[in-house]
Amino acid sequence: MGMEQICIHxxxxxxxxxxxxxxxxxxxxxxxxxxxxxxxxxxCEIMILLIDLxxxxxxxxxxxxxNLVNPQTLNFQGLLWKSALGFxxxxxxxxxxxxxxxxFSSLSWRCAKILMNALFGNLAFLSVFLLATKNLLNTVGGAxxxxxxxxxILISSYFKIFLIAMMIWEFPSFVIFIIxxxxxxxxxxALEDVIRVTFDLRFVTVSIKS
Numbered sequence: 781m782g783m784e785q786i787c788i789h790x791x792x793x794x795x796x797x798x799x800x801x802x803x804x805x806x807x808x809x810x811x812x813x814x815x816x817x818x819x820x821x822x823x824c825e826i827m828i829l830l831i832d833l834x835x836x837x838x839x840x841x842x843x844x845x846x847n848l849v850n851p852q853t854l855n856f857q858g859l860l861w862k863s864a865l866g867f868x869x870x871x872x873x874x875x876x877x878x879x880x881x882x883x884f885s886s887l888s889w890r891c892a893k894i895l896m897n898a899l900f901g902n903l904a905f906l907s908v909f910l911l912a913t914k915n916l917l918n919t920v921g922g923a924x925x926x927x928x929x930x931x932x933i934l935i936s937s938y939f940k941i942f943l944i945a946m947m948i949w950e951f952p953s954f955v956i957f958i959i960x961x962x963x964x965x966x967x968x969x970a971l972e973d974v975i976r977v978t979f980d981l982r983f984v985t986v987s988i989k990s
Contacts, residue, residue, distance in 0.1 A: 787811035787818040788842040791977040794818050797847060819847050833938070836969045845932055845974055863934035868899060870940040906930065928978075929971065936970035937963045 792813035821843040832840035
């Protein structure tokens with residue numbers, strides 16, 4: 781099960797973000813809690829969303845992770861696997877060994893070695909992170925939240941896509957560290973916001989049931 785749709789301002793759950801009267805003719809709905817438009821990014825261009833993500837605006841992350849990545853409109857499981865594969869390939873490309881000269885006979889062995897290093901390195905990071913948040917995840921929703929947090933990490937690592945530019949142009953090696961630092965800060969903002977909103981949704985659900 782994926783994450784619920786929410787108001788990007790207060791995090792309150794909302795069933796419908798907009799009403800569609802005809803193709804291209806929609807009306808954004810307001811949040812019942814804060815009375816603001818629940819998600820104005822629906823009518824924004826993708827570049828505006830991308831700029832706000834680069835600026836680490838929590839509202840942009842809420843739109844992307846809760847309202848855009850929705851199990852009712854997307855193949856949640858397929859998106860998770862595709863994101864994981866893309867993340868792994870981009871992370872492998874950042875390895876310095878690609879810059880070394882190599883013969884054709886050693887190319888396949890070098891590729892396998894780099895991919896395995898990237899795979900085990902990321903598995904170690906994710907294992908430590910998920911173990912550290914085990915008690916928290918059990919509190920706010922159990923094992924189903926592991927998949928959501930994993931997808932949050934993968935999607936919030938979008939800045940790794942700029943590594944593709946290194947396939948075309950040559951950059952100094954410190955650019956990789958800048959990209960990694962930006963990815964880490966993006967992961968931090970996204971995870972902090974997702975965990976906080978998840979706690980709020982949990983409390984709202986408990987209040988409604990009681």
